[in-house]
């Protein structure tokens with residue numbers, strides 16, 4: 186008998202090659218891999234799956250509308266499906282429990298006894314004062330009571346930690362439903378529908394776009410929200426895993442007189458779409474766009490706030506889009522409808538596809554570019570397949586590669602070694618940085634609007650950095666920092682105009698804001714002031730950690746320093762505003778203090794002036810009537826001035842003249858007399874001039 190042992194094969198007893206069934210080697214399809222590791226795509230638990238499904242659909246919808254420069258109009262509906270409805274949807278009959286002990290939420294007789302004891306204790310506790318209770322409880326009761334207290338405290342602590350983590354954007358553990366309320370089997374189901382007015386999809390491509398993992402249209406070098414060709418398929422894989430239901434896609438492209446309808450699921454093992462229905466339907470309304478619908482297990486209760494937060498932030502960074510968000514519950518009072526209205530018609534320019542920068546490519550990519558290029562020779566290949574290589578530079582590079590290279594050599598005939606040489610030179614040579622022209626940043630205006638809308642701060646500063654480069658990819662960092670408004674340090678992160686809500690702790694923006702900004706230097710108190718930090722990064726490649734697009738790592742020094750400098754630039758602007766505001770506040774304070782006793786001074790002056798006015802008028806009258814003696818007195822300025830000074834000093838000696846002067850300066854010279862007082866006096870040259878108000882006189886006098 187022929188041995189199947191690999192050892193025997195090694196010993197040469199069997200020369201025949203191993204049959205396929207003997208091999209221990211196994212292969213997994215990408216769909217299988219992601220089904221087994223769905224957490225790396227942001228599908229960690231039912232609640233997070235609901236959140237990520239919404240997110241993937243919304244981001245596809247935005248990418249699609251923006252790609253045809255259409256102002257996005259997006260409707261998202263999450264409809265709660267209760268178990269009986271779900272069962273009837275899939276044709277499953279609801280069954281009553283027969284063998285109760287079989288269930289996860291089953292309580293043993295002993296546990297029930299404990300519970301009734303507990304109910305008694307609790308009732309007793311409520312009815313009695315604590316002291317009385319302490320006296321009367323038996324030892325066993327008090328033991329039980331402390332056990333119960335411990336359990337309640339533990340539950341409360343767990344809930345507290347969960348709420349805290351959720352607010353910090355940390356991973357939220359699924360709320361463990363306490364036994365007796367809802368067993369493990371009691372999943373919640375939701376129908377998620379997302380409708381957009383975007384480009385739609387070609388009829389024949391739909392099955393592969395939704396039923397083949399790692400297929401998409403966004404692989405080029407371009408700033409897009411989607412990147413991996415994974416998100417929509419993950420929603421389908423999760424629906425297949427949790428409900429077994431397919432996905433429904435309706436789509437129509439501009440000018441198409443039909444709507445493509447496709448219902449499909451995915452053959453996980455072969456990573457191919459399994460089509461249930463694929464047909465063309467009438468498009469009477471000339472609609473274009475897509476509507477995707479999927480039924481999945483989820484958890485609205487624990488992820489409600491994250492989903493709404495995400496929608497709000499998406500509306501902030503995409504003010505040119507209109508979103509209609511609906512949650513439809515089986516209990517109508519839990520229904521939610523939120524319309525995020527469009528706030529501007531200015532759509533940022535559509536990001537353009539660009540070519541690779543020589544410093545960003547690896548050997549594999551060079552080989553792929555060679556395989557795909559239409560250019561016949563090395564010179565043209567270098568010139569046309571990369572940015573920042575013009576003809577003269579291409580010629581110099583070829584000269585530098587070595588004698589076996591020439592401009593005219595067929596690019597497809599390059600050997601593996603020659604490709605390695607090109608790669609080495611690309612690494613070592615100096616190239617101009619790629620420009621950021623292909624990028625479409627959110628814009629300082631949008632950031633400012635967003636901050637004001639979210640935080641209602643006292644002051645805001647924004648900054649838009651110029652394009653920079655990491656590993657040959659251009660990127661732009663924009664930042665906004667606010668002071669005042671809601672509590673604490675709030676950090677808002679956006680990447681290619683996607684809000685990032687999870688894994689905040691490891692993100693480059695969070696780390697920079699918390700560890701690398703000396704807030705005190707900018708007169709901002711990190712622990713007391715309410716600070717808002719908004720940072721938006723756009724790039725042809727966002728270096729997300731993982732496929733879940735949750736956070737940007739802190740390990741790319743170019744990005745880290747650009748983030749730091751953008752935040753610092755905002756802080757510098759804020760500092761001067763803060764200093765001015767502090768000075769204004771101080772002045773205001775002084776003014777308030779002055780005004781406490783200034784009325785005394787002005788009243789005194791007013792009295793003096795009134796008296797002088799009276800005598801002045803009478804003197805004037807007498808002068809007009811021909812009193813020669815009075816003429817001498819009126820023309821004698823020193824007498825008038827002296828008299829005034831004397832009288833004022835008499836009345837206002839308690840006034841701090843310096844402060845009074847300041848007050849008068851701040852108040853300014855009033856144009857109209859504040860009181861019904863009008864008098865004339867003589868200036869230094871003996872001319873008559875007018876005093877219009879007590880303050881004016883006061884200032885002149887001082």
Ligand SMILES: Nc1ncnc2c1ncn2[C@@H]1O[C@H](COP(=O)(O)OP(=O)(O)OP(=O)(O)O)[C@@H](O)[C@H]1O
Pocket residue numbers: 241245246249381383384385386394395400401402403410411412413414415416417418474475
């Ligand atoms: N609403 C939509 N309108 C038009 N095309 C869509 C829509 N949703 C998905 N698509 C197409 O389906 C493809 C696959 O989508 P999927 O969400 O799986 O991946 P992606 O968006 O390319 O990348 P990522 O996994 O990073 O989100 C997209 O590249 C896009 O071409």
